[in-house]
Amino acid sequence: MRGQAAAQLAPSLAKLPVMATAENAPHGSEARGCFAPLQAAADWLADLGHLVIVWFTALGDLALFTLRTLRWLFSRLPRRETLIPAFYQIGVLSLPVVALTGTFIGMVLAVQSYAQFRMMGLETRLGAVINMALVRELGPVLAATMLAGRIGSAMAAELGTMRVTEQIDALASMGTNPIHYLVVPRFLACIVLIPTLTIMADFMGVVGGAFYSITLLDVDYYHYWVHSKNFVNNFDLFIGVFKSLFFGAAIGLIACHRGFNCDPGAEGVGRAATRAFVFSFVTILLLDLFLGILLDTLNNYLWPQQARVV
Amino acid sequence: MSRHDHHDAHSEARPEPGSAVSADQPLIHVEGLHVQFGRQHVLRNVNLTVPRGQTLAIIGESGCGKTVLLKSIIGLIRPTSGRVFFDGQDLSTLSDKELTRQRIRFGYVFQNAALFDSLTVAQNIAFPLRQHFSYTDAEIRDIVRDRLEEVGLSDAIVAKKPAELSGGMRKRVGLARALAMNPEVLLYDEPTTGLDPIMTDVINQLIIRTRDHKHVTSIVVTHNMETIRKVPDRVVMLYPLPRLGRDEPQVLFDGSPEGIFQCRDKRVSQFVRGEARERLMEMLATSRRRSGEESAAPAAN
DSSP states (O other): OHHHHHHHHHHHHHHHHHHIIIIIOSSHHHHHHHHHHHHHHHHHHHHHHHHHHHHHHHHHHHHHHHHHHHHHHHHOOOOHHHHHHHHHHHTGGGHHHHHHHHHHHHHHHHHHHHHHHHHTTOGGGHHHHHHHHIIIIIHHHHHHHHHIIIIIHHHHHHHHHHHHTTHHHHHHHTTOOHIIIIIHHHHHHHHHHHHHHHHHHHHHHHHHHHIIIIIISOOOHHHHHHHHHHHOOHHHHHHHHHHHHHHHHHHHHHHHHHHHTOOSHHHHHHHHHHHHHHHHHHHHHHHHHHHHHHHHHHHHHHSTTOOOOO | OOHHHHHHHHHHHSOOTTTTSOTTSOSEEEEEEEEEETTEEEEEEEEEEEOTTOEEEEEOOTTSSHHHHHHHHTTSSOOSEEEEEETTEEGGGSOHHHHHHHHTTEEEEOTTOOOOTTSOHHHHHHHHHHHHOOOOHHHHHHHHHHHHHHTTOOGGGTTSOGGGSOHHHHHHHHHHHHHTTOOSEEEEESTTTTOOHHHHHHHHHHHHHHHHHHOOEEEEEOOOHHHHHHSOSEEEEEOOGGGSOTTOOSEEEEEOHHHHHTOOOHHHHHHHHTOOTHHHHHHHHHHHHHHHHHHHHHHHO
């Protein structure tokens, strides 16, 4: 309704100066020149207002979608035959890409940091930096980004195609709730498996970083691991996995919501898949920032005396 | 347990039709239905009553809101205003779970069948049975075979995916799936669109046979005049809102199939005879106006 009001406002605002110039004003061209900036400003304001309303409506719709998903999740668990394919698609098939991402992040970190650390004679501290960056930040964020691309787009395209071909309506017409049947298994798989895959990415990153540093850059084996152990603690690992839980929930909900609200046609499905990735990616970055601030505050509150030096 | 036994058990499991209401109460009652998508009004003040056992055809031009009306009746589209009663219950007041219980009493045959493309034919037909009942695999196999037989298909196709079937076969599998739960109401959304004349007749006969054998209430959305002649007891014609005046009713005709072919309303008679007339004039006027604007533009320059 609000969208409609804004849309109605836009043409009327745009029309106002035009009517004044064309119909009433004696010197049309002069008056048009005088009103033109006003009209452009009105157009711009109406467009902006419309955009804000569209965004708020979409956000509200996503919030309602989330609530309905949670209500179905807690009222009845989905059947095994819907859970297993979702877990297989999201978990098992994502293993290679996540392992590859993790390994390369670890190795790239080693390559990038080695020169600077060597200049200061601190190359044995490489492990501390690589592993800290991996478990707290890069592992969860890059794994989630890869998964948003792999799983998020695929889920949005699949559900979007089901929406366009009326398969979601068919489900509802047969007395099956589409959110319970289609969204809950995917959401569950995302919140369970994306943190698990993040641990996998962290592990592969640690292995990749260690392999590159110790084998190829000749960093001392013993000191590499001792500094890593002293610097990275369990809370750092927890922060990474905790964040990935939210990343997983965001990917699952945004992708399913985009699929459910897909526009008709092949173009609509393509747009749903693209938007699922873009919106998930932006949400991952925003969540990463705010959860980072929150968890750091919590860390300082719990262990105020703790100061760590590489 | 024989095949017929579990069909009976199946029938017992579904809610009793009209359990709390009198027998002469209409099964479906639509009151002041208004549906709007964004700024587009699709249905305005539509009233419709369908008694139990009737076969109703809804006709009208593309985009006049036939499918929207059908989806509103089963609660797939929530009306902007107005109410839809099914068996005396207002659908808008029902919770998700109650609505689900009511929907089991419907069978919906979608325009393009809407079969689940990741499942086989057998899994598609068995889908509602597995969701709502705890039949054994053998019982499900029997029911699937029976339903396929009812729509004239052999069980050789049970392992095929919908993509491997022809359009006519897909529609028949869609009908078999809609019949799986022994529904009281069957909603057909353009069941013959895109089919050859022979297959159109096959589908028409299937609709008639299903009505006669199962005593279901049917609503058929169609453009096909042959279907209108053969299948329904009553025909309702809708007209697109943009072509109507502010106070004109959207239901142009509500009567017998014979009556619609003798209707004096020009809009109805042109539709049933397939005569474009004014539409052609409109098209010509639009193209003339456009070419006039194009020729005027260089002259002004």
